[in-house]
Amino acid sequence: MQTWLSLVEADGAEFQDLQELASLWGDINLEVEELDAEMIDTYALLGRFDFLLVFEAPDRDTVFELSLAAERHGLDMTTMEGVPIEHFGHLIDE
Numbered sequence: 001m002q003t004w005l006s007l008v009e010a011d012g013a014e015f016q017d018l019q020e021l022a023s024l025w026g027d028i029n030l031e032v033e034e035l036d037a038e039m040i041d042t043y044a045l046l047g048r049f050d051f052l053l054v055f056e057a058p059d060r061d062t063v064f065e066l067s068l069a070a071e072r073h074g075l076d077m078t079t080m081e082g083v084p085i086e087h088f089g090h091l092i093d094e
Contacts, residue, residue, distance in 0.1 A: 009050055035062050040056060
């Protein structure tokens with residue numbers, strides 16, 4: 001599976017408290033599992049973006065479906081594929 005990173009903005013989402021936000025992440029995790037993807041790590045961020053998600057997904061279609069699921073919850077995701085630094089060493093050798 002490929003590794004993906006998403007910068008997430010919660011601009012459209014309204015949360016009453018942190019407990020409601022935690023519940024939202026539980027719902028999103030269930031959808032991630034249903035899409036045959038795996039959440040690796042999540043971080044709360046200070047700055048323009050609110051969260052960083054690191055997850056594995058088999059293909060771009062799955063990532064697109066995950067982005068749509070997050071949007072239904074009022075989250076806006078900017079997603080990019082993560083490539084291990086070791087991979088770049090192999091490219092130089094070729």
